[in-house]
Each structure stands twice: as C-alpha cells, then as structure tokens.
Amino acid sequence: MKRRSFVSGSAALAAAGIVSVRAAAAATIKPYSWDLNPPTDTRDNFIAWGKARGEDPYFLGQRWDRFQALLKNKDIWGAATIRAFLLTPREEFAAVNPNIHKRAYEHAFLDIGYGVTMSGPHLQARMTNVIDVKRGEKVLEIGTGSGVQSAYIANLTDNAYTIEIIQPLAQRTRGVYDELIAKGYTEFQHVNTKSADGYYGWEEAAPFDKIIVTCGIDHVPPPLLQQLKAGGVMVIPVGPPGAQRVLKVSKTQGADGSITTSREDIYGGKIVPFVPFTKLEDGKVVGTHNR
Numbered sequence: 001m002k003r004r005s006f007v008s009g010s011a012a013l014a015a016a017g018i019v020s021v022r023a024a025a026a027a028t029i030k031p032y033s034w035d036l037n038p039p040t041d042t043r044d045n046f047i048a049w050g051k052a053r054g055e056d057p058y059f060l061g062q063r064w065d066r067f068q069a070l071l072k073n074k075d076i077w078g079a080a081t082i083r084a085f086l087l088t089p090r091e092e093f094a095a096v097n098p099n100i101h102k103r104a105y106e107h108a109f110l111d112i113g114y115g116v117t118m119s120g121p122h123l124q125a126r127m128t129n130v131i132d133v134k135r136g137e138k139v140l141e142i143g144t145g146s147g148v149q150s151a152y153i154a155n156l157t158d159n160a161y162t163i164e165i166i167q168p169l170a171q172r173t174r175g176v177y178d179e180l181i182a183k184g185y186t187e188f189q190h191v192n193t194k195s196a197d198g199y200y201g202w203e204e205a206a207p208f209d210k211i212i213v214t215c216g217i218d219h220v221p222p223p224l225l226q227q228l229k230a231g232g233v234m235v236i237p238v239g240p241p242g243a244q245r246v247l248k249v250s251k252t253q254g255a256d257g258s259i260t261t262s263r264e265d266i267y268g269g270k271i272v273p274f275v276p277f278t279k280l281e282d283g284k285v286v287g288t289h290n291r
C-alpha cells in the first residue's frame with residue numbers, strides 16, 4: 001500500500017466510520033530530525049522541551065510518568081529506545097477511540113476496534129529494546145494495529161515495514177500516519193504499510209535485519225525466519241492461544257555457511273497473552289495459522 005496524502009488519509013478515516021478525537025491536521029509540530037533529543041533529567045525539562053516541539057503538556061506529563069515506570073520495571077534500557085519512547089506520541093494512536101484516548105499511557109492493552117488491541121507500553125518497550133534497532137536497519141512488523149509500535153521503530157530507523165491483516169484497520173492506520181505526517185511528525189514517513197497476511201512476510205522488501213511480531217502463534221512462521229538476515233533478530237509471541245511466551249529468536253550463520261537459530265524467553269517464562277495470528281483465505285480473515 002502506498003503512502004497517501006492527508007486528504008485521502010482523512011477520507012479513509014471517515015470511510016472506516018472512525019470518530020477521531022484528534023484535531024484536524026495542520027503543521028503544528030516541529031518536523032523530525034535525528035538530532036531531536038528529549039531531555040531525560042527532569043519531568044519539567046522534558047515537558048518544556050516537548051511543548052517547544054508543539055506537543056500537549058498533559059500527554060507529555062503522562063509520557064514522562066510512564067517512562068519512569070518503564071525504567072523502574074526494567075522494560076526499557078537502551079538510550080536509543082528511550083529516545084524513541086519519549087518522542088512517540090502514543091496518544092495520537094489512541095485517538096481513534098475516544099474511550100481510550102486519555103488512557104494511552106496506561107499499563108494495559110487498549111481496545112482499538114475490529115476486535116483487536118493496542119499493546120501496552122511495557123510490552124512494546126521491552127520488545128523494541130530486545131531487537132535493538134540500529135539506524136538504517138530494515139525492520140518488519142507483523143500486526144500494525146494502531147500503528148504505535150512502528151511509530152517507535154520510525155524513531156530508530158528510516159526503513160520500517162508493517163503489515164496488517166484487517167484491511168479496513170490497515171487503511172485507517174495508514175490514514176493516521178498520513179494525518180500525523182501532515183501535522184509535522186515527518187518521522188512517520190519512515191514507515192511503509194500494507195494490508196496482507198503477514199505469515200508470508202514481505203518478500204519484495206526482504207531480507208530484514210529485525211522482525212517484530214505482535215500477534216500470537218504456536219510456531220515461528222518459516223517464511224519470516226527465511227526473510228530474516230543471518231545475524232538478525234526476531235521477537236515473537238509463541239505458544240497456544242492466549243498463553244504465549246515472548247521469544248527472542250536469533251539467526252546465525254556458521255563459518256561453513258550453516259544457519260542456526262537460538263531462542264530466549266524475554267520474560268523468563270512469564271505467559272503474555274496476545275491476539276491471535278490469523279489467516280487470510282480468499283480475501284477473508286479465517287481462523288489462525290496455528291498447527
């Protein structure tokens with residue numbers, strides 16, 4: 001799916017019947033630059049800095065408070081991921097549902113419609129930190145949902161790809177990105193979107209340095225493993241329905257060319273339920289890819 005202009009983005013939102021609480025887009029945000037570095041010393045300094053970029057002090061305060069909780073819980077640790085979290089306007093992605101807009105920074109999955117959720121900030125921070133994205137790396141996300149996960153990635157690399165299986169949701173989120181780009185959040189130009197069954201990856205854009213899967217499945221999809229570069233890392237919830245464990249899967253190539261993979265549980269065994277990794281058949285979402 002190609003990037004759309006703001007006008008068609010808004011049209012997409014309207015067509016999807018979305019009541020957005022986001023104000024009509026106008027370029028009110030200081031455009032992105034890799035030099036943007038939000039302060040991490042005090043809440044007041046962070047809010048003042050974000051206000052100068054054009055953001056809302058109420059949500060900046062919430063973002064700071066959640067950042068402190070993430071640090072305390074050891075869900076975030078790398079300087080680049082911290083910067084990405086502090087730059088990502090989570091509230092803008094929650095604005096698709098007025099009931100969750102003000103709750104954007106809560107430690108919870110939030111309902112974004114279409115029977116799916118926006119993952120919580122602790123989980124997203126930990127998964128993002130684990131894949132340790134370097135600038136320029138190519139990253140694939142399976143399960144665009146609200147778009148907030150790829151919004152974090154857009155602050156780490158200019159080479160992000162995300163796939164959503166629910167076509168109207170993919171269209172709505174494309175509209176959200178376009179609206180935010182028009183508002184000045186030019187970092188979201190780093191995100192390429194499409195609607196498809198992510199089980200098969202994104203062949204034309206492969207291989208990827210990193211892959212992040214945000215829906216749960218009982219095995220690692222072979223096409224995704226194949227599209228991961230040697231030396232690459234994937235983070236994926238694996239397990240039976242509603243009882244996944246979040247795994248870091250590392251792919252390595254030996255001196256003789258042989259490929260091996262290793263797995264590590266990023267929560268040390270804790271069960272983390274995810275929405276299912278569903279399947280597309282004849283253009284309809286039917287069942288799951290579980291074996």
Ligand SMILES: C[S@@+](CC[C@H](N)C(=O)[O-])C[C@H]1O[C@@H](n2cnc3c(N)ncnc32)[C@H](O)[C@@H]1O
Nearest residue numbers: 118119143145146149164165197198215277278
């Ligand atoms: C937890 S939700 C959304 C996560 C998203 N990163 C966010 O924070 O908003 C997982 C998403 O995966 C999508 N999904 C499920 N199966 C999929 C598949 N086979 N291909 C692509 N997306 C899929 C769901 O429709 C849902 O939007």
